[in-house]
Amino acid sequence: MAFAAFSAGTTGTEAAPRRKSPIALLLLLPGILYLVLFFLAPLVSLLLTSFQAPSGFGDVGQYSYAFRWENYVEVITAYWPHIMRSFGYALIATVLALVFSYPLAYFIGVKARAWPLLQSLMLVLVIAPFFISFLLRTLAWKQLLSDESFVITSLKALSLIAPDAYFTGTPVAVIFGLTYNFIPFMTLPLYTTLERLDLRYLEAGSDLYARPFDVFRKITIPLSMPGIVAGTLLTFIPAAGDYINASRDFLGGPDTQMIGNVIEANFLVLQNYPAAAALSIILMSVILVIVSIYVKRSGTEELL
Amino acid sequence: MKFSLGKWLLPLYTLLALIFLMVPIVYTFVFSFNDSQKSNITWRGFTFDKWLNVCQVQNGAVCEAFGNSILIGVVATVAATTLGTMIAIALVRYRFRFRSQTSLLLFLPMATPEVVLGAGLAAQFLSVGVPKDMVTIILAHTMFCISFVVVTVKARVAGLDPALEEAGRDLYGSATQVFARITFPLLLPGILAAALLSFALSFDDFIITNFNSGPVTTFPKYIYVSAARGIPAEANVIASAVFIFALVIVITAQVSRAARAKRLAKQG
Numbered sequence: 001m002a003f004a005a006f007s008a009g010t011t012g013t014e015a016a017p018r019r020k021s022p023i024a025l026l027l028l029l030p031g032i033l034y035l036v037l038f039f040l041a042p043l044v045s046l047l048l049t050s051f052q053a054p055s056g057f058g059d060v061g062q063y064s065y066a067f068r069w070e071n072y073v074e075v076i077t078a079y080w081p082h083i084m085r086s087f088g089y090a091l092i093a094t095v096l097a098l099v100f101s102y103p104l105a106y107f108i109g110v111k112a113r114a115w116p117l118l119q120s121l122m123l124v125l126v127i128a129p130f131f132i133s134f135l136l137r138t139l140a141w142k143q144l145l146s147d148e149s150f151v152i153t154s155l156k157a158l159s160l161i162a163p164d165a166y167f168t169g170t171p172v173a174v175i176f177g178l179t180y181n182f183i184p185f186m187t188l189p190l191y192t193t194l195e196r197l198d199l200r201y202l203e204a205g206s207d208l209y210a211r212p213f214d215v216f217r218k219i220t221i222p223l224s225m226p227g228i229v230a231g232t233l234l235t236f237i238p239a240a241g242d243y244i245n246a247s248r249d250f251l252g253g254p255d256t257q258m259i260g261n262v263i264e265a266n267f268l269v270l271q272n273y274p275a276a277a278a279l280s281i282i283l284m285s286v287i288l289v290i291v292s293i294y295v296k297r298s299g300t301e302e303l304l
Numbered sequence: 305m306k307f308s309l310g311k312w313l314l315p316l317y318t319l320l321a322l323i324f325l326m327v328p329i330v331y332t333f334v335f336s337f338n339d340s341q342k343s344n345i346t347w348r349g350f351t352f353d354k355w356l357n358v359c360q361v362q363n364g365a366v367c368e369a370f371g372n373s374i375l376i377g378v379v380a381t382v383a384a385t386t387l388g389t390m391i392a393i394a395l396v397r398y399r400f401r402f403r404s405q406t407s408l409l410l411f412l413p414m415a416t417p418e419v420v421l422g423a424g425l426a427a428q429f430l431s432v433g434v435p436k437d438m439v440t441i442i443l444a445h446t447m448f449c450i451s452f453v454v455v456t457v458k459a460r461v462a463g464l465d466p467a468l469e470e471a472g473r474d475l476y477g478s479a480t481q482v483f484a485r486i487t488f489p490l491l492l493p494g495i496l497a498a499a500l501l502s503f504a505l506s507f508d509d510f511i512i513t514n515f516n517s518g519p520v521t522t523f524p525k526y527i528y529v530s531a532a533r534g535i536p537a538e539a540n541v542i543a544s545a546v547f548i549f550a551l552v553i554v555i556t557a558q559v560s561r562a563a564r565a566k567r568l569a570k571q572g
Contacts, residue, residue: 020399028391039421042427045428045431046427103321120558125322130504130508132329133524134510135510135531139535144327180328244511264514267515268515273427277423291415
């Protein structure tokens with residue numbers, strides 16, 4: 001439901017002239033202190049943990065503070081495929097979600113403007129997947145697309161797929177799951193910008209003899225850029241760090257493990273905290289770099 | 305011909321897309337009526353039993369997990385909504401130093417993958433020596449909900465007409481009276497929306513919870529742990545009930561907003 005964050009941030013309304021007052025400090029301090037304690041400090045301890053070295057008699061889960069930068073070399077060599085896979089899957093899922101969501105958001109935000117009730121009904125349907133457990137809806141797809149399922153058996157009967165083809169456990173299944181689960185994050189910010197789209201610009205374009213495709217490419221797309229940026233970030237970030245879809249008990253298999261799966265396994269199962277921390281720092285850094293370049297290049301800094 | 309095709313293509317696509325989005329929801333709902341034994345994968349006939357006896361399976365493990373999720377969600381929502389609303393008011397209404405740093409600190413938790421937030425908190429609890437239980441889950445959930453509360457409430461504060469509060473002061477209302485009788489009631493819809501969002505985020509969170517829950521089981525964690533050996537239909541019952549409940553809230557909010565807009569339009 002993160003859409004609210006980004007969609008609300010785009011309006012940028014300035015209220016009454018701002019005053020300076022000690023009340024401001026009183027209002028800010030508790031929340032900011034909380035975030036420093038439970039958001040910033042954990043990032044610092046993650047960074048410190050990522051350089052830890054084994055201690056004691058080599059017991060599992062025993063580490064002490066050090067500057068063991070080799071941890072990073074080790075996790076990158078060991079988990080290179082997982083790192084690449086995460087960003088690859090997330091990128092494909094983001095593109096698919098954008099292609100799926102744009103026409104949907106366009107219809108709800110532009111074509112359905114004349115019918116507000118229909119518009120809000122369709123919006124409720126778009127966010128409806130949020131109301132059912134994330135894990136259960138992923139498992140529902142697993143069962144709907146399992147080898148013995150109606151969908152797969154009928155596709156085989158119609159010879160549309162090979163008789164020995166299978167779906168769950170493949171990269172296709174994981175990307176499908178990531179796409180499905182994050183579609184609402186893409187559709188909602190797109191809807192918010194398209195809903196505000198001034199149709200007179202489009203009319204002006206066609207009055208000047210632009211073909212419909214050119215109007216779309218040169219006017220509609222640039223005007224909906226804030227929604228595209230917000231939607232792609234809201235899809236890409238959680239998709240790159242997700243480990244539910246790729247998990248073996250859900251849509252994934254041994255060859256689809258992503259960086260999130262490795263972090264979980266190292267932290268919670270193997271108790272190799274430094275490796276998990278180093279991988280988390282890598283994931284976070286790559287995402288921050290991508291986000292800042294992307295936001296700068298698309299010229300939508302005011303979004304943040 | 306070409307024209308009419310273009311005219312129908314988009315509505316048809318929208319219809320199919322919305323149906324596609326509903327597929328796993330309908331599946332989960334239908335299988336909550338399955339007369340299943342241990343695992344709930346193949347259809348064994350229709351029954352109301354699972355709805356009527358939700359808490360009887362596995363000595364009530366599903367219900368215990370559900371209860372934990374509700375408790376965590378309520379406490380985290382109250383904490384995050386209070387802290388976030390205060391920040392939102394300060395951001396819109398006051399000037400202060402380190403403004404951009406504050407905005408960055410509020411934005412970053414939303415741009416950080418959940419697995420990093422979860423692992424970071426777990427690493428911190430580990431190094432400080434705090435055992436993981438209900439409290440650590442609540443601390444974690446409050447953290448990631450604050451930013452979402454701030455953006456939701458901020459929009460509402462920004463849209464508030466300062467003239468209304470000025471009128472209150474002109475009529476000799478004290479600062480407390482103006483806040484309690486004018487500002488707060490006007491902000492209430494935004495605060496409620498933020499609280500609902502927080503609760504939804506907390507209730508469905510698995511990734512951060514998994515890192516910080518220790519022996520405590522929440523509803524999503526219960527599903528994750530049971531996924532390997534089969535999930536009882538009772539889990540589908542709870543998920544479906546929550547779905548219907550959330551849908552009713554959202555539709556009521558939409559309808560009452562539409563009705564209010566109509567009333568305001570009539571008054572001109």
